[in-house]
Amino acid sequence: MITPTQPTTQTISQSQGVAPSQASSIASDFDTFLLLMTTQARNQDPLEPMDSTEYASQLAQFSMVEQQVQANELLSELALSLGGIKLEELANWIGMDVQTTAAFHFDGEPVALSAQAAAAADNAVMVIRNSTGTEVERVSVPVTQTEFSWAGTASDGSPLPTGSYSATLESYDSEELLSAQPVAAFNQVVEAQVGEDTVLLTLESGEVVPAGAVTAVRTGT
Template structure:
């Protein structure tokens, strides 16, 4: 029976090192079964031939490892729950606030879709193209960009002179400086947070129909008006 208990304890200890494959319920089950078998063995061992001290010590060590794994899992669950609650509380404070976040996709509404553009140096030529949700090119403009942060507002006018319907649009910027070198322009989106989606692993802020992960927020309280 000693070898059977040792085998079970070894299995439980090994399983506890891989939380991705073993649930807390399985670990708890192995822990309870191990304790039951160990207690039964101690009650029924031969007084004239008791359990070897080294084997008993090894089994107690394995017993302690499983117990610590269970406690560790409980603590991790508590930390994760606390972190999510804190993140959720922080996210709800954004409702009604105007934010700027990383992103290329913005909502066209009331004749305007606005992006924030940040250029590390001045660009004498920047080709700005706008695509609809299906990936079709709907608008294009060539304009210089100053160094630093600025806003770009698209009025919804397409290349054919028509007015694009309200919806989701994506911006792409290809810029060059006076020497013809490429200037990498960082794009972001701005808008007022209408609501917060807390159903996922990370809170998502909703700016109209645009979804913005909380981790993408750059700043709060910036104006979305064109400069």
């Protein structure tokens, strides 16, 4: 059975600190370099002046060094992010309940589901499937409702076993199917690890999702 409910969760946003820039040091070095060049120009032999191409070459070399210093700073900041900052972030994820559209774990307790029907829909159907993709319940829901509670029962009202399930909200205009979108549900995070460019969360349902796919977080129950 699926029961419409009022929204009780809020989405969250995360902010990251930015490391201070070292540009002032580079600018100071560049000013020193220009001072040396102008001093050299004033004191050179006027009968045998330095070729202009040599000046250009020196400027180009300093520019390359400047760019390399900036690249090294960015790499250092990235290493710190992937090391200390994200390791601390990993520990914060463990045990939290996160909302995603991945398959969710059902253990006998009602599951909060969240979805929005298509704007042009005049009726909608919530479809529940088990871990093998078999449809276990199909029930009409209000098109204006966005929060639902699934009791974990089959279409005939019998209780379903503990396991992994997924939900899809089908939107219809009369008999025409407009869309079939995955429904969001809460899962507990049992493992977190640093991926190639993001934090990967292993959910109680066995699904692995990137942290960027999380739309809401609440304290684990």
